[in-house]
Amino acid sequence: MVSIKEDGALPLPWLAAPLTHALQQARSHALLVQGPEGVGQLEMALALAQSWLCEAPLSTGLACGRCVSCHLFQSRSHPDFLLLVPDALRESLGLDADDAGPAKDGEAKASKSKPSREIKVDAVRAMLGFAQVTAARGRAKVVVLFPAESLNTVAANALLKTLEEPTGLLRFVLASSAPESLLPTIRSRCQPVPLGLPPREQALAWLAERGVASPDVLLDACGGRPQQALQWSEDGIAAKTWLELPRRIARNETGVLSDWPVPRAIEALQRLATDLIRTAHGAPSAYFPRDALPAARNPDAMQEWARILRDAARHAEHPLNANLLMESLVGQGQRLMRVAVRKDA
Ligand SMILES: [Zn+2]
Numbered sequence: 123m124v125s126i127k128e129d130g131a132l133p134l135p136w137l138a139a140p141l142t143h144a145l146q147q148a149r150s151h152a153l154l155v156q157g158p159e160g161v162g163q164l165e166m167a168l169a170l171a172q173s174w175l176c177e178a179p180l181s182t183g184l185a186c187g188r189c190v191s192c193h194l195f196q197s198r199s200h201p202d203f204l205l206l207v208p209d210a211l212r213e214s215l216g217l218d219a220d221d222a223g224p225a226k227d228g229e230a231k232a233s234k235s236k237p238s239r240e241i242k243v244d245a246v247r248a249m250l251g252f253a254q255v256t257a258a259r260g261r262a263k264v265v266v267l268f269p270a271e272s273l274n275t276v277a278a279n280a281l282l283k284t285l286e287e288p289t290g291l292l293r294f295v296l297a298s299s300a301p302e303s304l305l306p307t308i309r310s311r312c313q314p315v316p317l318g319l320p321p322r323e324q325a326l327a328w329l330a331e332r333g334v335a336s337p338d339v340l341l342d343a344c345g346g347r348p349q350q351a352l353q354w355s356e357d358g359i360a361a362k363t364w365l366e367l368p369r370r371i372a373r374n375e376t377g378v379l380s381d382w383p384v385p386r387a388i389e390a391l392q393r394l395a396t397d398l399i400r401t402a403h404g405a406p407s408a409y410f411p412r413d414a415l416p417a418a419r420n421p422d423a424m425q426e427w428a429r430i431l432r433d434a435a436r437h438a439e440h441p442l443n444a445n446l447l448m449e450s451l452v453g454q455g456q457r458l459m460r461v462a463v464r465k466d467a
Pocket of ligand 1: 176189190
């Protein structure tokens with residue numbers, strides 16, 4: 123799990139300014155880090171927690187990375203820290219089954235069902251138990267919930283009272299890319315901490331350090347969100363693939379996205395539709411370089427495709443037949459693109 127290191131290095135370099143700002147501006151015992159996915163919300167939440175728990179914070183308020191508390195945090199064994207995430211995220215975050223929290227052993231092992239995408243009430247009840255114990259190291263007790271929109275309604279309601287009247291040194295950091303979907307009663311109890319897209323040069327340097335070729339293409343493809351760009355690159359999506367995508371779809375190469383997970387493929391098509399609508403209106407493209415796009419002249423046809431894609435995105439996690447769905451979406455895009463572009467495109 124990510125933390126502020128011994129040398130004081132932040133897990134993501136662009137968090138320095140927003141972190142310092144948040145630490146200095148925090149008036150509430152509950153913060154809600156909000157903004158787009160893929161810019162480091164969880165890292166931000168964890169760094170806030172580590173800084174509050176740190177026993178020798180810097181003048182900026184940031185954790186020192188070297189004290190006993192920081193070492194406990196780095197080794198994920200700080201007694202005053204609790205992270206609540208859906209089971210479905212545990213593996214990708216490198217959390218062991220040992221940390222699985224409140225689930226009873228037998229139950230957890232017997233269940234072969236898919237890990238939940240929700241933070242459930244059991245986890246919140248276990249957190250309430252944690253909250254009642256005096257802080258072992260006397261600095262603070264911190265609970266991070268990520269992503270906060272995965273709290274189901276029962277769990278959110280169980281959280282409310284403690285969020286409103288926390289005991290002693292208890293503090294919360296919620297992080298969400300969909301704060302509008304949180305219960306208003308949860309939202310109103312938290313101080314919002316906006317986390318926007320990082321500065322482009324910083325994001326490009328970070329991607330280049332991680333071996334991403336043509337980081338500018340992938341960063342644009344991902345709307346400026348560097349963590350998503352890194353993930354795409356690690357999943358084998360090269361800049362070339364992205365640049366060729368519009369023309370391959372215009373040629374109705376339905377297999378072009380067959381290796382992509384369906385939600386990501388639909389997201390890519392939505393970005394293409396957005397860019398074709400933008401350029402048809404004479405606006406600059408956002409996700410593709412202008413010369414990678416066919417020259418669309420009829421935004422209405424592309425609006426129709428965008429609407430079809432929006433509908434498809436709602437069911438993207440559970441398509442009945444992924445290949446058929448992608449063939450159909452690419453085919454519709456190709457037909458509408460033919461309507462939208464000039465002959466010479
Ligand atoms: Zn420290």
